[in-house]
Amino acid sequence: MSNNIVTEQLTEAGRRIEHDSFAIVDAEAGVHAYSPEQWQVVRRMIHATADFEFNGLTRFHPEAIAAGIRAIRAGAPLVADVEMICVGLSKPRLDHFGMAAHQFIADPDVITDAKAENTTRAVQAMRKARSAGLLDNGVVAVGNAPTALLEVVRMIREDGLKPALIVGMPVGFVAAAESKAETAALETVPWIVTMGRKGGSTLVVAALHALLALAEGGQ
Template identity: 55%
Template sequence: MDELIKAQKNPAHQMTEKGRAIEEESFRIVDLEAGAHGFSPLQWPIVRRMIHATADFEFKELTRFSEGAVEAGLKAIQEGARILVDARMIACGLNPERLRLFGNEVVELLAHPEVVARAKATGGTRAEAAVAYAWEKGLLQGAIVGVGNAPTFLLALVEAIRQGARPALVLGMPVGFVNVLEAKRALMEAPVPWIVTEGRKGGSTLVVAALHALIRLAADGGVDTSSAFREG
């Protein structure tokens, strides 16, 4: 009963009893069908929610974590870190009430006038220009960066990291065919915490799912409180 009351008051959980029941049953099914895995108790809730969001169990095999990545992400969220994203779709998909729990601001720069002007002047992508702008303005330091769309954003981010940028966590999940594999490999060699989906698969939906999972873990004190996990 105490856990039910806690969930009802916690915007990181579904608002209604029926909503919570559906979500928990979905998690139970994912746990059952996914079977054995090597993820830690902090990693699995993130992978599970990514599977839940896509109905694609291949992410059990594709998702990789650097050492301490989840812990770094939870600390950043709890400290109110900025969340910088490469696509408006991610910003729109994040639940405002959950973001308000720790005061995490979401920043998406592709339509910023200075970013657009820089892209036109250089002939590069707006994604590249957005990273350059964020690096110059100090927006990368200590931020959680979510990349679900543009490999050029991720490649530019890795270059900024080589120059000294230090985001708290990078979710490297761009989808596509050009420079996707190269961008993800580059991130996995970078000296920052990261969560990556290997191969061509990725997308904004996955970044949103991973961020919501991190926020829920942060709100629950780093413990997965879903009945599915406790029973498993």
């Protein structure tokens, strides 16, 4: 039983259902190659999707868990590619650590710049986040737009950008797998990715909630 308070379900019935679900995931997943901390992330992703393929598809930079916990405890800004991630994250859990979630995909200036430069809104949204000082030492969360992830990778390689952690799990058929492979090739910036086409905002939210729970558990 967890000693966490903020990152647990609010009712006894809710906690029991969640813990029972995790026990079923553990039993059905069987043997895996993840560390105990990494498995907490993967298990919550499976719990959110009922898809056991994420046992294997999910990859971690060696420093990802430690970097994520440090960033959360430091109240790092979180920048998402789409509003769905911001809506899905528990505000009380973010507030506990003094974190704020940001997304700029629908901002008028982002749309204008994307049209003017013939790029995507996701690319311009990440550029806006960087201009606002939110990406360096921040948590980048991408669940929908591969071009957002590719732009962050470009800024890391070309401009020396240093996010605290990338949670890169865009879903889809055009550049999704490629964007995650490019992210997984990074050595200087920690990342958590899902290899291949599978991904989505639900997975990003699940992974971040797992990291929030790990961060609270060690407080």
